[in-house]
Amino acid sequence: MSAITPSASPLQKLRSLGSVRSLPGPRRILxxxxxxxxxxxxxxxxxxxxSSSLKPDTEIFTHPGLIPHELHxxxxxxxxxxxxxxFSLYITNSLIVTIGAVIGNVLSCSLxxxxxxxxxxxxxxxxxxxxxxTLMLPLQATLIPQYTIFYNLTWINTFxxxxxxxxxxxxxxxxxxxxxxxxxxPRELDQAAMMDGANPLQIYVRIILPLMKPALVTTTIxxxxxxxxxxxxxxxxxxxNARFTVPLGLTLFLDKTSGSSYxxxxxxxxxxxxxxxxxxxxxxxxxxxxxxxxxxxx
Numbered sequence: 001m002s003a004i005t006p007s008a009s010p011l012q013k014l015r016s017l018g019s020v021r022s023l024p025g026p027r028r029i030l031x032x033x034x035x036x037x038x039x040x041x042x043x044x045x046x047x048x049x050x051s052s053s054l055k056p057d058t059e060i061f062t063h064p065g066l067i068p069h070e071l072h073x074x075x076x077x078x079x080x081x082x083x084x085x086x087f088s089l090y091i092t093n094s095l096i097v098t099i100g101a102v103i104g105n106v107l108s109c110s111l112x113x114x115x116x117x118x119x120x121x122x123x124x125x126x127x128x129x130x131x132x133x134t135l136m137l138p139l140q141a142t143l144i145p146q147y148t149i150f151y152n153l154t155w156i157n158t159f160x161x162x163x164x165x166x167x168x169x170x171x172x173x174x175x176x177x178x179x180x181x182x183x184x185x186p187r188e189l190d191q192a193a194m195m196d197g198a199n200p201l202q203i204y205v206r207i208i209l210p211l212m213k214p215a216l217v218t219t220t221i222x223x224x225x226x227x228x229x230x231x232x233x234x235x236x237x238x239x240x241n242a243r244f245t246v247p248l249g250l251t252l253f254l255d256k257t258s259g260s261s262y263x264x265x266x267x268x269x270x271x272x273x274x275x276x277x278x279x280x281x282x283x284x285x286x287x288x289x290x291x292x293x294x295x296x297x298x
Contacts, residue, residue: 046273053267060262072263076271079264083252085241087268090249094228095275097162097245101227102220104166105174109219110212112169113178114204118190128179134172139232147236161237162227174219181215182208217283224279246272 052060056072063069080087115121116128150161169175185208193203209216231247238244241252250272253265 049266050270053263053270055263057261057263060266075263075267078261079253079268082261082264083241083249085244085249087249087271089242090244090246091272091275093159093243094245094247097159097234098224098227098275100159100163101166102223104163104168105171105223106216106219108167108169109171109174110178110209110216111204112175113182114208116175117179117182118187118200118208131172131175134170143232143236150237156237157239157243158237159243162230162233166223171223174223177218178212178215181212185211221279221283225276228276 047066048064051066051068053075054071054073055063055068055075056070059069112131116124116131146161146165147156150156153160155161155164189207189211190203193207198206229247234245234248238248244252250265250269253262253268254260
């Protein structure tokens with residue numbers, strides 16, 4: 001096992017502890033074989049969806065193998081315009097909602113976390129406990145009251161119910177994540193900035209935010225994925241096809257009366273994975289660093 005120096009960063013410690021190169025040859029081959037097998041099992045649904053997107057509808061469920069007997073690439077062209085609107089409309093709507101939610105979550109949750117981690121105010125522990133308690137509230141318990149509020153505000157069938165709450169620090173998970181990260185930042189940096197005349201807002205912008213980039217990236221990625229894949233909230237608040245997002249647009253290919261277009265649905269499902277995959281690939285290094293440092297810092 002490779003040596004770990006006391007000054008090594010948490011991410012370096014994690015990599016050193018999990019180094020495969022330090023294992024003997026046979027054990028390394030066995031470990032790689034096991035990992036490849038697990039990866040294939042986890043990737044099989046995606047491979048099956050990709051294969052089904054190139055099959056005619058009559059072959060998808062009658063020949064469930066990965067190799068199509070007959071290629072049917074027209075599923076992509078038919079799916080792109082076969083739901084009444086161009087599928088680019090649904091992707092655009094999803095990106096509008098998702099980007100708005102990401103900006104709101106990163107901004108509001110980081111401000112709330114900064115207040116809990118650095119300020120002292122009356123009832124701080126009580127408010128922090130109540131904030132954590134919201135993690136145990138299921139979406140179904142708050143859906144009807146929220147719908148009533150948004151209905152009275154005439155926000156139904158708009159993107160506002162999906163974006164505005166994110167600017168109010170409603171995701172306790174990310175607040176807690178950032179609080180733990182900010183607590184690991186030495187307070188001496190804040191005190192030095194205050195001696196130079198910086199106010200709390202300037203400390204937040206110039207010191208806290210740059211140092212908590214891993215936590216911000218983690219929040220960005222998870223918010224992007226969870227919002228982009230959210231079906232229930234978008235189903236409740238969006239009613240017209242022109243406002244539909246990707247999850248709702250995919251349901252238009254299913255019809256219990258006249259038959260479903262499964263090939264086109266799988267084709268668009270494959271294309272719909274692109275934004276999430278790109279987001280993960282771009283921020284993969286930061287995501288691992290954020291999870292490692294947030295979990296290992298005291």
